[in-house]
Amino acid sequence: MAVATFFGARVNRREDPRLVTGNGLYTADVVLPNMVHAAFLRSPYAHARIKSINTEKAKALPGVIVVVTGKDIASKLNPVPCAWQLTNAEIKVPKYYPLEIDKVRYVGDPVAVVVAETPYQAADALEAIEVEYEPLQAVVDQESACKPDAPLLYDNDVPNNLAFHWKISSGDVSRAFAEAEVTVKERLVNQRLLPTAIEPRGALAQYNPSKDELTVWITSQNPHVHRLLLSLMTGIPEHKIRVISQDVGGGFGSKIPCYGPEAVVVLLAKELLLPVKWIEDRRENYVSTIHGRDHVEYVELAGKFDGTITGIKVITYANLGAWLSTAAPGVPTILFGTMLSGPYKIKNLECEVFGVLTNTTAVDAYRGAGRPEATFILERIVDIFARKINMDPSEVRIKNFIPRDAFPYTTPTGLTYDSGDYEGTLRRALEISGYKDLREEQAARLKSFLQESTETGKRKRTKEKLIGIGLSSYVEVCGLGPSSIVRSTGFALGLWESATVRVHPSGKVSVFTGGHPHGQGEETTFAQIVASELGVNLEDVEVVHGDTDKVPFGMGTYGSRTTPVAGGAIVFACRKIKEKARKIAAHLLEAREDDIVFDSGRFYVRGSPGTAKTLAEVAWASYGAGSSELPSGLEPGLENTTFYDPPNFVFPFGTHVCVVEVDTETGQVKIKKYVAVDDCGKQINPMIVEGQVHGGIAQGVAQALWEAAVYDKDGNLVTSTLSDYAVPTAYELPSYETASTETPSPHHPLGIKGVGETGTIASTPAVVNAVCDALSNFGVKNIDMPLVPEKIWRILSSSSPRLESPSSTTSPS
Amino acid sequence: MSERGASSSSSRESSPPHSTEAGGRSGGSSSKRKKKKSVSGAQSGISDLEAALSGRKTIQVKVNGRVYQREVEPRLLLVDFIRDHLGLKGTHIGCDTTNCGACTVILGGKSVKSCTMFAVQADGEEILTIEGLANGKQQELHPIQKAFWDNHGLQCGFCTPGLIMQAYWLLTSENPNPTEEEIRLGISGNLCRCTGYHNIVKAIQSAATMLRSARAQEQVVVTAREGRR
Ligand code: FES
Ligand code: FES
Numbered sequence A: 001m002a003v004a005t006f007f008g009a010r011v012n013r014r015e016d017p018r019l020v021t022g023n024g025l026y027t028a029d030v031v032l033p034n035m036v037h038a039a040f041l042r043s044p045y046a047h048a049r050i051k052s053i054n055t056e057k058a059k060a061l062p063g064v065i066v067v068v069t070g071k072d073i074a075s076k077l078n079p080v081p082c083a084w085q086l087t088n089a090e091i092k093v094p095k096y097y098p099l100e101i102d103k104v105r106y107v108g109d110p111v112a113v114v115v116a117e118t119p120y121q122a123a124d125a126l127e128a129i130e131v132e133y134e135p136l137q138a139v140v141d142q143e144s145a146c147k148p149d150a151p152l153l154y155d156n157d158v159p160n161n162l163a164f165h166w167k168i169s170s171g172d173v174s175r176a177f178a179e180a181e182v183t184v185k186e187r188l189v190n191q192r193l194l195p196t197a198i199e200p201r202g203a204l205a206q207y208n209p210s211k212d213e214l215t216v217w218i219t220s221q222n223p224h225v226h227r228l229l230l231s232l233m234t235g236i237p238e239h240k241i242r243v244i245s246q247d248v249g250g251g252f253g254s255k256i257p258c259y260g261p262e263a264v265v266v267l268l269a270k271e272l273l274l275p276v277k278w279i280e281d282r283r284e285n286y287v288s289t290i291h292g293r294d295h296v297e298y299v300e301l302a303g304k305f306d307g308t309i310t311g312i313k314v315i316t317y318a319n320l321g322a323w324l325s326t327a328a329p330g331v332p333t334i335l336f337g338t339m340l341s342g343p344y345k346i347k348n349l350e351c352e353v354f355g356v357l358t359n360t361t362a363v364d365a366y367r368g369a370g371r372p373e374a375t376f377i378l379e380r381i382v383d384i385f386a387r388k389i390n391m392d393p394s395e396v397r398i399k400n401f402i403p404r405d406a407f408p409y410t411t412p413t414g415l416t417y418d419s420g421d422y423e424g425t426l427r428r429a430l431e432i433s434g435y436k437d438l439r440e441e442q443a444a445r446l447k448s449f450l451q452e453s454t455e456t457g458k459r460k461r462t463k464e465k466l467i468g469i470g471l472s473s474y475v476e477v478c479g480l481g482p483s484s485i486v487r488s489t490g491f492a493l494g495l496w497e498s499a500t501v502r503v504h505p506s507g508k509v510s511v512f513t514g515g516h517p518h519g520q521g522e523e524t525t526f527a528q529i530v531a532s533e534l535g536v537n538l539e540d541v542e543v544v545h546g547d548t549d550k551v552p553f554g555m556g557t558y559g560s561r562t563t564p565v566a567g568g569a570i571v572f573a574c575r576k577i578k579e580k581a582r583k584i585a586a587h588l589l590e591a592r593e594d595d596i597v598f599d600s601g602r603f604y605v606r607g608s609p610g611t612a613k614t615l616a617e618v619a620w621a622s623y624g625a626g627s628s629e630l631p632s633g634l635e636p637g638l639e640n641t642t643f644y645d646p647p648n649f650v651f652p653f654g655t656h657v658c659v660v661e662v663d664t665e666t667g668q669v670k671i672k673k674y675v676a677v678d679d680c681g682k683q684i685n686p687m688i689v690e691g692q693v694h695g696g697i698a699q700g701v702a703q704a705l706w707e708a709a710v711y712d713k714d715g716n717l718v719t720s721t722l723s724d725y726a727v728p729t730a731y732e733l734p735s736y737e738t739a740s741t742e743t744p745s746p747h748h749p750l751g752i753k754g755v756g757e758t759g760t761i762a763s764t765p766a767v768v769n770a771v772c773d774a775l776s777n778f779g780v781k782n783i784d785m786p787l788v789p790e791k792i793w794r795i796l797s798s799s800s801p802r803l804e805s806p807s808s809t810t811s812p813s
Numbered sequence B: 001m002s003e004r005g006a007s008s009s010s011s012r013e014s015s016p017p018h019s020t021e022a023g024g025r026s027g028g029s030s031s032k033r034k035k036k037k038s039v040s041g042a043q044s045g046i047s048d049l050e051a052a053l054s055g056r057k058t059i060q061v062k063v064n065g066r067v068y069q070r071e072v073e074p075r076l077l078l079v080d081f082i083r084d085h086l087g088l089k090g091t092h093i094g095c096d097t098t099n100c101g102a103c104t105v106i107l108g109g110k111s112v113k114s115c116t117m118f119a120v121q122a123d124g125e126e127i128l129t130i131e132g133l134a135n136g137k138q139q140e141l142h143p144i145q146k147a148f149w150d151n152h153g154l155q156c157g158f159c160t161p162g163l164i165m166q167a168y169w170l171l172t173s174e175n176p177n178p179t180e181e182e183i184r185l186g187i188s189g190n191l192c193r194c195t196g197y198h199n200i201v202k203a204i205q206s207a208a209t210m211l212r213s214a215r216a217q218e219q220v221v222v223t224a225r226e227g228r229r
Helices: A016-020 A119-128 A173-178 A223-234 A260-272 A282-288 A371-388 A393-400 A422-433 A435-456 A483-488 A522-534 A562-588 A615-622 A686-705 A758-774 A789-798 B027-032 B039-044 B046-053 B078-085 B143-150 B160-174 B180-186 B198-216
Strands: A036-042 A048-054 A064-069 A110-116 A130-135 A162-170 A182-193 A202-208 A213-218 A241-244 A276-279 A292-303 A309-321 A348-357 A465-475 A497-503 A509-513 A541-544 A596-599 A602-605 A608-614 A639-644 A653-663 A669-679 A737-740 B020-025 B057-063 B066-072 B104-107 B110-113 B126-128
Touching: A016 B143, A016 B160, A036 A119, A036 A260, A036 A282, A048 A110, A064 A119, A064 A260, A110 A119, A110 A260, A173 A292, A173 A309, A173 A348, A182 A371, A202 A260, A213 A223, A213 A260, A223 A241, A223 A260, A260 A276, A292 A371, A309 A371, A371 A393, A371 A465, A371 A758, A393 A422, A393 A465, A422 A435, A422 A465, A422 A653, A422 A669, A422 A737, A435 A465, A465 A758, A497 A562, A497 A615, A509 A522, A509 A562, A522 A541, A522 A562, A562 A596, A562 A602, A562 A615, A562 A639, A602 A615, A608 A615, A653 A758, A669 A686, A669 A758, A686 A737, A686 A758, A686 B198, B066 B078, B078 B104, B104 B160, B110 B160, B143 B160, B143 B198, B160 B180, B160 B198, B180 B198
Parallel strands: A036 A276, A213 A241, A309 A348, A509 A541, A669 A737, B057 B126
Antiparallel strands: A036 A110, A048 A130, A064 A110, A162 A348, A182 A292, A202 A213, A202 A276, A292 A309, A465 A653, A497 A509, A497 A639, A596 A602, A602 A608, A653 A669, B020 B066, B057 B066, B104 B110, B104 B126
């Protein structure tokens, strides 16, 4: 078996046969005998006092087993924990209970729970619960919420609703701005998004009284973290809870946090001695599962006319919603502020972040988490700067890129970029997209557009479509991460990853990973790693994850960390197994260990490849079942558990080019071409890498063009169904052209970097830059996302185009 | 907190009733049954609906070649019937507004969103779910399933059964030779959050080619009904 073919091969995913036949096992699919169903009553008010709750009528309905209010269980459940409490800023973590007790703080806040024999009966009973509320004034936007006269969510526990005020700075920003030849500034809004995993969240808990143990099936990206947080909330010891999460239908960050209702389900199962199941419906998902982004940013850039960027200043108002969700404080700070210099050698940088509580659903990590927000403002302001100094946006980027020979490169915020060739990906993207020709086509189109509109005298009636070209270059911090660094930022745990690799007596291999892939394909890529490392057949490797009783404590899947970090743990476990196997092989071959060669799954004495022991033979011997005894002093068995704490993060990067056509009659934007050139180091399975990039681009494009979670001023989520929240279909999205360069991470044993979020990070600014580019002759500097036809139509109908080539427009700042 | 009896598990009125199997793999026998309602039977009148709402109703459906008879609440959604009463968990639920298509099945030859019909409306109908597309086992895949696999047309897999059923309808009933645009339009009632659709479109293109060449060679295309015999 040619081992090298595994690593880097486009191997079909082993996850798929079960999933394409309907044999996946998602949380909602698990059925237990005597299972009963929970449903949560959620607040219709964004901010109100709970005056009374009457559950009598509900309790009398058929099938209803119990109705419980926040008051009933106040003494039984601890507040929902927040696991990322900042260290370099004072942080106020309010007490937020799994079921609210005297006050509700957002529409969707749970106040009571029903358990009934069927989900339908539970839903009926919700309608029979009578709650008397005293409505209070609500505040939904973060800039108003931290003003002195704003209503307070937690009274004096969180003055001004300000959970934290975080700052980072380096260099001399005042001087950079004082000496700048040119400055640009802009208010940029990174709108709130709904993660929208197609599988809603849910949990099923079963208590086993004979062992005093709980089993919890849950939609989770990190089963061990869920177990720990459930234990903290319920007081049930961690070792008495088993969390199982088999197939998960997408997460995108929304299944990282531990939510109050999950703990309620666990408690109910224990108290009722019945398996209790709760599955969200979509509306419930939209109002109560975390949201993403929601920043208002004030951005300023200082530079020179030759294109050099000398400084950047950012003030961010981050909307955190009504409670501090599991990782929420780290997202708009550590994962955002530290990345604000991006791929550029900007030395002077200043960022302050106001983390504000509002009467809305909590905001936490959504695909990219902080890094898309950072890349968005940087790539937007760089384009605005380029236009102001009349320079092609690609040239401004090239001028400021950290050069490829400057790695490892320490950024002004203290990160050490491992490796990169930023100009390489940009040049490749320009080449693939035919950038030069595109600019010519754009100019020609503009000319005929202006001619046509002059001839007809009715500009708005022209059939011509304008072309816009948008670039976006990014570098992403991922592979979270070295525990010493993440701990210093206030994260409650280290971010290492675990792996157990077990070679069975027959030579078959089981891999137990602390990562928990849910679409990213690591059941396949991890088998590829093991097959390559141990020289065994791919089919002889099983990858196990998502069960806390099987897998050593693991941190889970998010932040593009699983392949680099969990993959790293697997590599080192395999290598330790090989070391031991070499000793056994030497013993079996009656040779010195130093003389043993390992090649393609076979051990032999150097120079005599004809007489070899396979890994299976060595494994057989290791269990004492072989013909010879083990070398003296060596423990039997052939398995290893490794906890891999990476020495650094990994930093994938790339450049995307988006070409749009703007219909001047309707304001409709159509993506004509989308080119992504990404560099995630060595690729285990390019097919899976491409798939990750595609999906990421789609989500980023969706933010740019269509999606927005909208609240009215009273705190109602207006976009609370999939009819209102515009997740794009296949008909709206384009095909993508993907390519890659390969700059391995020097500190990773396989040279790999993560790729799960790159598409989302890069694509949003690429699309917005393209649309603003198309409209630059209308005096447009910025349009707030999403760039829906109406907004663009209004611009087109209210302003006159000026005859300037798109790359030489000077817009006021 | 256990006012209604913590250990209560007795069957109350609207818990799923015991099943009455009506004859396993029925082959041709179902053709003798009278069709009571078509897909568009929803239109047969408010009064019907009201009458139906007043009590439980016994329905008979043929799913993946097997006939089931069950007594159901009139308000029971078809998707819940398929999942919870028949135990066919491959049909998924991703929304409550008929947008996501995770629940797509073939009913009476048409693709329908099974969350948007009542089980009673399916009385007398023939339904094909993802489990019936090939033989429900992972060793034997329908060309569309194979194409999704080969083209990396899925990631988390939650949307996948619905998309495969929609593609099945598109390619076998609607348009065996669709353009890319027709494919994109044809699956625009199904949402996928993971893949960005690129590889799904490729998968359906490749499945279309496979199905066409299979037809050209006059090979038997495996449909659930035939495959189940
Ligand atoms: S569950 Fe049927 S369309 Fe979403
Ligand atoms: S594969 Fe996850 S939603 Fe489509």
